[in-house]
Amino acid sequence: MRVLVVEDEPDVIRAVAMYLREEGYSVDTADNGEDGLFKGVSWDYDAILLDVMLPRRDGWSVLSELRRQNKTTPVLMLTARDTVKDRVRGLDTGADDYLIKPFELSELAARLRALIRRSAGKSQPVIEIGNVTIDMTSRTVSVDGAAVALTAKEYCLLEFLAIHRGELVTRTKIYDHLFDEYDASLSNLVDVYVSNIRRKVGRELITTRRGMGYIIDS
Amino acid sequence: MFKSLRWRLQVWHAIVLLTVLTSFGGIVHSLHWQTRLQQVDAELDRTAGLVMSQLRRLLPRPPGGRPGGSRRPRRADETNSETTFEADTGARPDANIAAVTPRSDSTRNESSPENSPLSPPEQAVPPGPPRRDRFDPGPLPEEFKQLFHGDEESRLYFVIWGGNGVQLEQSDSAPEITYPNLHIGREGFPIRVVRSRPGEKTYREVIHAGMFDLNILVGRSLENDLAAHHRSGLLLGGAGLVILAAGVLGGGWLSSRAILPIAEMTVTAESISALDLSKRINVKETDSELGKLATVLNQTFDRLQSAFERQSQFTADASHELRTPLSVISTHTELALSRPRSNEDYRAAIETCRRASQRMRSLIDSLLLLARFDSGAPSFKQDRFDLKPLLADCAELVEPLATERHIQIECQPDSCFVRGDWDRLSQVVTNLLTNAIRYNVQGGHVRVTTRMDGETAILSVTDTGVGIAADQLTRIFDRFYQVDKARSRAEGSSGLGLSICKTIVEAHGGTIVATSEVGVGTTLEVRLPLATESVPAMGTKSNEIDKELLLK
Numbered sequence: 001m002r003v004l005v006v007e008d009e010p011d012v013i014r015a016v017a018m019y020l021r022e023e024g025y026s027v028d029t030a031d032n033g034e035d036g037l038f039k040g041v042s043w044d045y046d047a048i049l050l051d052v053m054l055p056r057r058d059g060w061s062v063l064s065e066l067r068r069q070n071k072t073t074p075v076l077m078l079t080a081r082d083t084v085k086d087r088v089r090g091l092d093t094g095a096d097d098y099l100i101k102p103f104e105l106s107e108l109a110a111r112l113r114a115l116i117r118r119s120a121g122k123s124q125p126v127i128e129i130g131n132v133t134i135d136m137t138s139r140t141v142s143v144d145g146a147a148v149a150l151t152a153k154e155y156c157l158l159e160f161l162a163i164h165r166g167e168l169v170t171r172t173k174i175y176d177h178l179f180d181e182y183d184a185s186l187s188n189l190v191d192v193y194v195s196n197i198r199r200k201v202g203r204e205l206i207t208t209r210r211g212m213g214y215i216i217d218s
Numbered sequence: 219m220f221k222s223l224r225w226r227l228q229v230w231h232a233i234v235l236l237t238v239l240t241s242f243g244g245i246v247h248s249l250h251w252q253t254r255l256q257q258v259d260a261e262l263d264r265t266a267g268l269v270m271s272q273l274r275r276l277l278p279r280p281p282g283g284r285p286g287g288s289r290r291p292r293r294a295d296e297t298n299s300e301t302t303f304e305a306d307t308g309a310r311p312d313a314n315i316a317a318v319t320p321r322s323d324s325t326r327n328e329s330s331p332e333n334s335p336l337s338p339p340e341q342a343v344p345p346g347p348p349r350r351d352r353f354d355p356g357p358l359p360e361e362f363k364q365l366f367h368g369d370e371e372s373r374l375y376f377v378i379w380g381g382n383g384v385q386l387e388q389s390d391s392a393p394e395i396t397y398p399n400l401h402i403g404r405e406g407f408p409i410r411v412v413r414s415r416p417g418e419k420t421y422r423e424v425i426h427a428g429m430f431d432l433n434i435l436v437g438r439s440l441e442n443d444l445a446a447h448h449r450s451g452l453l454l455g456g457a458g459l460v461i462l463a464a465g466v467l468g469g470g471w472l473s474s475r476a477i478l479p480i481a482e483m484t485v486t487a488e489s490i491s492a493l494d495l496s497k498r499i500n501v502k503e504t505d506s507e508l509g510k511l512a513t514v515l516n517q518t519f520d521r522l523q524s525a526f527e528r529q530s531q532f533t534a535d536a537s538h539e540l541r542t543p544l545s546v547i548s549t550h551t552e553l554a555l556s557r558p559r560s561n562e563d564y565r566a567a568i569e570t571c572r573r574a575s576q577r578m579r580s581l582i583d584s585l586l587l588l589a590r591f592d593s594g595a596p597s598f599k600q601d602r603f604d605l606k607p608l609l610a611d612c613a614e615l616v617e618p619l620a621t622e623r624h625i626q627i628e629c630q631p632d633s634c635f636v637r638g639d640w641d642r643l644s645q646v647v648t649n650l651l652t653n654a655i656r657y658n659v660q661g662g663h664v665r666v667t668t669r670m671d672g673e674t675a676i677l678s679v680t681d682t683g684v685g686i687a688a689d690q691l692t693r694i695f696d697r698f699y700q701v702d703k704a705r706s707r708a709e710g711s712s713g714l715g716l717s718i719c720k721t722i723v724e725a726h727g728g729t730i731v732a733t734s735e736v737g738v739g740t741t742l743e744v745r746l747p748l749a750t751e752s753v754p755a756m757g758t759k760s761n762e763i764d765k766e767l768l769l770k
Binding site for chain 2: 008009011012014015016018019022053054055056080081083101102103104105106
């Protein structure tokens with residue numbers, strides 16, 4: 001999952017980006033509204049974390065411009081203002097959720113997961129495909145009830161394919177969503193992850209469409 | 219309720235109206251009675267005239283040889299008439315009269331013969347007609363009789379006395395009451411009396427004394443008039459009551475109309491609370507007293523609202539500024555604790571938290587300082603000291619920052635003695651210098667000078683930074699206002715520095731103004747009143763500095 005964090009406080013952005021990366025997300029950052037809007041428009045993020053008080057262009061303006069350009073990317077607003085008026089304004093402008101500073105990183109991550117799940121049309125936190133169970137809350141995978149140890153990236157890839165099960169997921173899309181601007185995108189990296197997953201949870205789960213991408217049949 | 223303005227107005231209005239109506243009604247009623255009496259008198263006079271003309275016919279030669287009943291001839295015979303008059307007034311109850319006029323009343327009895335010593339009745343009695351048995355009026359004409367045969371209440375009557383007080387004739391209609399003996403009357407002047415006794419009718423009588431040495435009384439019952447007068451009185455009272463009721467109701471309506479805007483204002487003012495200050499009183503007539511009051515109240519509410527808005531904006535900004543370092547601490551500690559880290563990672567996390575807590579501390583210090591100013595000027599020291607060493611101190615303090623950014627500070631201070639708090643003014647100068655360095659270009663200059671201008675010390679700090687646009691320049695002293703948010707954030711500035719400077723300078727009786735040219739630089743100028751030499755320096759610190767200066 002690839003997320004964009006738009007926040008002007010360098011210390012906060014550092015902590016959030018690091019935490020989310022450790023959670024297996026690819027994280028892009030922007031420290032002002034203009035940058036944030038540019039990145040938000042140019043990439044298809046799974047979610048955007050958007051601060052309200054931003055230099056050069058505030059969060060409201062970034063959000064409404066995104067929505068004006070028909071970007072349906074789920075947006076989680078971060079703000080130090082917690083009046084009802086501010087929250088209403090945020091939700092009316094098109095924000096999908098709201099988090100008030102100071103926040104807990106674990107809560108931020110949970111809200112982000114829920115947001116991404118909802119936007120993919122899967123509101124259940126547990127996906128079951130045959131004998132494989134993916135628990136998106138605890139980020140664990142089990143086969144026939146037995147837990148399987150996956151790395152963060154492997155889990156993210158499996159989750160991404162599972163969320164989009166029934167549809168073909170191209171390699172480009174995988175790169176776009178699972179690797180951030182700092183990752184070296186080696187062309188066979190995805191193949192390595194897929195083969196690791198197949199080894200751990202079973203060969204039948206992920207089908208390869210040669211030359212196109214991968215799919216988990218629903 | 220009864221203490222309300224409206225009720226008091228109502229009651230006073232009713233009282234005033236009642237008083238006016240009562241006195242007016244009383245006057246009208248009494249005038250009406252006077253008029254009625256005058257009408258009655260006119261009728262009686264007319265009748266008396268008729269009676270007299272009748273008498274003149276009956277007595278072609280007036281008794282006492284007087285030619286006629288007119289007053290003129292009698293006046294010609296003044297002495298005689300006086301005598302007669304005196305005789306008339308001193309009517310004497312001799313046996314004869316008492317026998318003939320059994321109705322002689324106590325008045326007659328009371329009038330003693332001594333009242334008129336000059337005039338025994340015998341002298342005055344004319345030789346001819348005065349005795350009743352010798353008086354024969356002869357056949358009275360029918361129409362004349364008719365006059366005295368009306369209905370009971372309006373029937374006229376007459377009584378005739380002789381000059382000696384003997385009753386000569388009376389009409390049949392004369393009521394059975396006691397008539398006065400003639401004891402009055404300047405001749406020619408009719409005497410008018412209203413007579414009434416408890417339980418009896420009231421009569422109006424007119425007495426013409428001395429006509430042909432006869433005294434003629436013509437009277438009439440006033441019962442009809444009294445009844446009519448009572449009726450008109452009742453009518454008047456009724457009308458008065460109706461007017462009073464209408465007046466009170468109308469007054470009530472008027473007062474409630476007049477009070478209505480006040481009630482509206484009360485309701486609006488009640489609904490204007492800290493939660494909703496946006497409502498205003500609807501001012502319809504700005505020229506009326508209430509309109510003016512409403513306008514004044516609205517202006518007060520405006521000020522209140524803007525004060526509240528400023529306050530809530532300030533609180534929101536302050537909480538935002540406090541939440542940011544709090545977020546830093548919260549996220550970094552959580553991140554550090556989320557999994558095992560290396561020592562460097564922990565060190566970095568702790569260092570970040572320390573910076574954040576320092577930032578919070580300085581922010582809280584600033585907020586407390588401003589809060590102290592807001593709740594009334596805090597007591598400052600009133601030392602007298604020179605700005606020159608202060609400037610040198612401050613320049614030294616910011617030197618490391620300037621060196622780091624390759625910025626040169628030019629310090630050219632003149633000696634200027636001012637009065638105030640050394641620490642606070644150092645804070646101001648340090649703040650201005652720090653800003654000038656922070657928002658300068660790499661390798662730029664900062665020039666700081668002091669000079670005297672009349673009674674004022676002028677301290678100015680000029681930088682060679684990017685400058686501030688005019689629309690932003692007016693707001694740089696606002697709390698939490700930041701010209702370049704990103705840069706301020708990067709510098710760790712909260713946006714309170716200049717507002718604190720302004721507050722301190724103004725508490726010292728000075729002013730601070732900013733001028734700027736985009737691309738050239740910004741100048742901040744602090745003007746403080748010069749300390750007069752005559753007042754001895756009191757503060758210990760300034761004394762020490764003075765000594766240092768002297769030693770130098």
